Amino acid sequence: MGSYLEQLNPSQRAAVEHVEGPSLVIAGAGSGKTRVLTYKVAYLMEQGFSPYSILALTFTNKAAKEMKERIGRVTGEHASRHLWMGTFHSIFSRILRAEAAAIGFPSTFTIYDSADSKSLINNIIKNELNLDNKHYKPRSVQARISLAKNSLVTPSAYAQDEKILMRDKSQRLPHIKEIYSIYVKRCKAAGAMDFDDLLLYTNILFRDHPEILQKYQDMFRFILVDEYQDTNYAQFLIVRQLAKAHGRVAVVGDDAQSIYSFRGARLDNMLQFPKIFENTKIYKLEQNYRSTQNIVKAANSLIAKNKGQFEKNTFSENAPGDPIIISNYYSDQEEGYSVARSISDLIMRGGNDYSDFAILYRTNSQSRNFEEALRKLNIPYKIYGGLSFYQRKEIKDLLAYFRISSNSRDNEALKRIINFPKRGLGQSSVSKVETVSNLSGEAMLDICRKPLEFNCEVNAGTAKKLSTFAELIDKFQEEINTKPAHEMAEIILKESGILKEFSDQNDIENISRKDNIQEMLNALSIFEEGRKKENDLDTVTLLHFLEEVSLLTDQDQDNGEDTNKVTLMTVHASKGLEFKNVFIVGMEKELFPSSQSVESPSQYEEERRLFYVAITRAEEKCFLSYAKSRYQWGKANICAPSPFLRDIDNQYVRAPGDVSFRTKKTIQREQNGPGNDAQKLAALRTQQARRQNSVSPDFKPSDPNSITAGMQVEHARFGMGKVLSMEGSGESAKAVIFFQKEGQKNLLLKFAKLRIVQ
DNA sequence: GGGCCCTAAATTTTT
DNA sequence: TTTAGGGCCC
Numbered sequence: 001m002g003s004y005l006e007q008l009n010p011s012q013r014a015a016v017e018h019v020e021g022p023s024l025v026i027a028g029a030g031s032g033k034t035r036v037l038t039y040k041v042a043y044l045m046e047q048g049f050s051p052y053s054i055l056a057l058t059f060t061n062k063a064a065k066e067m068k069e070r071i072g073r074v075t076g077e078h079a080s081r082h083l084w085m086g087t088f089h090s091i092f093s094r095i096l097r098a099e100a101a102a103i104g105f106p107s108t109f110t111i112y113d114s115a116d117s118k119s120l121i122n123n124i125i126k127n128e129l130n131l132d133n134k135h136y137k138p139r140s141v142q143a144r145i146s147l148a149k150n151s152l153v154t155p156s157a158y159a160q161d162e163k164i165l166m167r168d169k170s171q172r173l174p175h176i177k178e179i180y181s182i183y184v185k186r187c188k189a190a191g192a193m194d195f196d197d198l199l200l201y202t203n204i205l206f207r208d209h210p211e212i213l214q215k216y217q218d219m220f221r222f223i224l225v226d227e228y229q230d231t232n233y234a235q236f237l238i239v240r241q242l243a244k245a246h247g248r249v250a251v252v253g254d255d256a257q258s259i260y261s262f263r264g265a266r267l268d269n270m271l272q273f274p275k276i277f278e279n280t281k282i283y284k285l286e287q288n289y290r291s292t293q294n295i296v297k298a299a300n301s302l303i304a305k306n307k308g309q310f311e312k313n314t315f316s317e318n319a320p321g322d323p324i325i326i327s328n329y330y331s332d333q334e335e336g337y338s339v340a341r342s343i344s345d346l347i348m349r350g351g352n353d354y355s356d357f358a359i360l361y362r363t364n365s366q367s368r369n370f371e372e373a374l375r376k377l378n379i380p381y382k383i384y385g386g387l388s389f390y391q392r393k394e395i396k397d398l399l400a401y402f403r404i405s406s407n408s409r410d411n412e413a414l415k416r417i418i419n420f421p422k423r424g425l426g427q428s429s430v431s432k433v434e435t436v437s438n439l440s441g442e443a444m445l446d447i448c449r450k451p452l453e454f455n456c457e458v459n460a461g462t463a464k465k466l467s468t469f470a471e472l473i474d475k476f477q478e479e480i481n482t483k484p485a486h487e488m489a490e491i492i493l494k495e496s497g498i499l500k501e502f503s504d505q506n507d508i509e510n511i512s513r514k515d516n517i518q519e520m521l522n523a524l525s526i527f528e529e530g531r532k533k534e535n536d537l538d539t540v541t542l543l544h545f546l547e548e549v550s551l552l553t554d555q556d557q558d559n560g561e562d563t564n565k566v567t568l569m570t571v572h573a574s575k576g577l578e579f580k581n582v583f584i585v586g587m588e589k590e591l592f593p594s595s596q597s598v599e600s601p602s603q604y605e606e607e608r609r610l611f612y613v614a615i616t617r618a619e620e621k622c623f624l625s626y627a628k629s630r631y632q633w634g635k636a637n638i639c640a641p642s643p644f645l646r647d648i649d650n651q652y653v654r655a656p657g658d659v660s661f662r663t664k665k666t667i668q669r670e671q672n673g674p675g676n677d678a679q680k681l682a683a684l685r686t687q688q689a690r691r692q693n694s695v696s697p698d699f700k701p702s703d704p705n706s707i708t709a710g711m712q713v714e715h716a717r718f719g720m721g722k723v724l725s726m727e728g729s730g731e732s733a734k735a736v737i738f739f740q741k742e743g744q745k746n747l748l749l750k751f752a753k754l755r756i757v758q
Numbered sequence: 759g760g761g762c763c764c765t766a767a768a769t770t771t772t773t
Numbered sequence: 774t775t776t777a778g779g780g781c782c783c
Contacts, residue, residue, distance in 0.1 A: 262773095364771085570770085
């Protein structure tokens with residue numbers, strides 16, 4: 001220990017060794033931020049801070065887990081295990097469970113995911129307030145409520161805020177304040193919190209219970225926050241409260257990488273940090289160790305188009321590197337196949353593993369073409385985002401059983417499974433129970449138990465069905481506290497009838513559902529073993545599993561087996577990661593930047609920062625591509641290149657062949673408008689098809705050993721070319737070949753199929 | 759109450 | 774293209 005400090009450059013080291021008083025570390029992309037954070041925690045422990053006294057807040061659970069492991073390697077695992085390290089949401093849900101009584105929640109409170117909360121909001125709009133859910137779109141109402149909560153605007157504050165009311169009124173949405181107020185009531189009655197509540201109630205807890213606040217102020221003697229540029233107001237206040245007494249708070253972030261304002265993140269938290277926390281010392285990490293000079297310069301030239309940021313000068317002393325390559329394609333499908341082929345080429349040439357590649361896109365829905373193409377070429381890949389395991393129907397249903405068994409007031413869970421499997425309890429019966437529940441404040445499950453006592457007007461048959469259901473859940477509730485998670489889950493599967501439901505049919509979908517259930521059981525076993533390993537024998541029940549699972553995302557699902565694979569993810573999800581080669585795809589107008597961002601300059605700049613994040617993921621090679629037509633909702637649409645492509649300084653990019661998107665011809669084509677383009681597109685398509693078939697079917701490669709410099713050769717895809725020089729021999733023999741159409745290429749002869757022409 | 763068929767909407771990004 | 778939800782009939 002100790003020697004690790006010597007691995008740091010002077011500014012990194014200064015940031016690590018800063019202990020007393022607030023500090024702000026402005027960490028450019030690839031500047032060794034993770035290393036600084038890791039060593040900082042190790043250093044603090046060396047200085048006598050116990051792991052229990054260090055609170056380190058990260059952006060994802062995965063980041064926390066990885067950092068814990070890294071720290072463990074420096075300090076020893078026994079010490080690092082006890083650090084308070086995790087996301088705001090996971091750390092404060094833990095604290096809220098411990099202090100639940102103080103704010104009137106059960107310690108087993110459920111965490112509603114956004115699907116739960118959306119469905120509750122929809123229900124309030126439609127059934128309780130009789131509003132039109134086409135006009136009051138649950139999704140956007142949900143977004144407003146979320147932003148309000150993130151700014152600590154409670155329903156009563158919302159209803160008194162003239163500015164907000166005016167805005168809602170002018171958008172003909174005057175009832176949002178009622179929806180919000182009822183929503184909060186319903187959540188509370190259900191003993192449930194949504195994601196935003198975890199932060200909001202933490203603030204309420206600290207505000208209303210100074211003694212509890214003080215307990216945690218005393219406990220956390222040092223506070224670290226990563227990705228500070230993406231914290232919201234609620235998070236800022238929590239940090240300020242906890243750090244108030246001792247001021248030992250270090251925040252790390254990069255204003256150029258702030259990409260989450262849509263969910264309430266305030267760049268101001270970072271910009272104003274020195275003003276809020278007196279005597280803040282600022283450290284700037286400006287040297288990029290990740291990327292080539294060219295990539296860093298290209299990214300800098302892009303971000304310079306934004307206004308308003310911290311002054312910093314990121315630079316790289318790595319190799320100059322290759323220019324960023326821009327390609328255009330006729331369709332999104334061709335884009336998919338070309339990217340897949342490029343990856344396979346680069347692999348064949350040697351020096352790259354599958355895991356050295358990432359394909360980054362703006363929206364999850366773009367992944368399909370790439371998945372298809374990669375599958376066809378037998379390239380292994382892993383995909384993040386989209387429908388995660390825990391969002392699948394059968395898994396959510398099973399989880400709903402777990403939830404209602406641990407928190408009988410969880411009405412959303414109840415509604416999900418009261419008629420699954422079918423029990424003859426349809427919508428009308430359920431709404432009757434729900435109405436009574438809303439009016440009386442009693443949990444739906446309690447009404448199910450004795451519907452007639454609550455004047456719930458159902459017939460005798462239905463009443464019996466309801467009480468039978470309630471008894472089933474009651475039985476689970478008795479056991480859930482004592483039985484290990486895995487065993488309990490099997491009981492639930494069997495006695496609820498889910499198992500029977502699935503065993504009856506054997507179609508393909510059903511088999512995959514069964515597989516998923518099995519995977520869930522495996523996950524429970526793994527969870528139990530993990531807890532046992534840490535000698536946590538008291539925390540192996542479903543209750544404890546639920547506490548963890550609601551805050552997991554599929555990024556955290558990484559089981560370590562998925563090592564050598566190409567990564568597919570959104571640019572947002574790629575934050576904090578790095579790859580040797582990065583393909584940023586779908587660089588089209590109205591896609592990236594998103595069409596919804598063009599009205600507002602600040603959103604437009606955020607999209608640009610997002611593009612900056614994407615480029616700076618690349619260590620060596622960065623490829624940008626756009627398609628001229630793209631399938632959306634089953635229809636082909638004409639697309640124009642993204643204006644962001646022009647924001648990168650010309651000298652750092654290259655468009656191969658003669659199709660530079662910057663040539664006069666292309667600009668003219670873009671300006672011609674869609675009509676003209678559509679005709680051309682058809683022509684281009686046939687041309688394209690012809691070109692792909694240009695290699696005769698009887699193409700026979702020549703013996704690689706007989707190829708020498710100066711020869712004319714033909715490549716199956718690149719066409720005619722001349723061998724400029726040769727290098728190596730036998731298995732590793734390489735040739736530099738200049739192709740008429742594709743330019744200069746470096747090919748490994750073992751793989752490149754070449755035919756000698758002369 | 760349950761099953762079938764039709765229509766409309768969805769794709770911004772996530773703890 | 775896929776999926777959710779509403780209407781209709783048994």
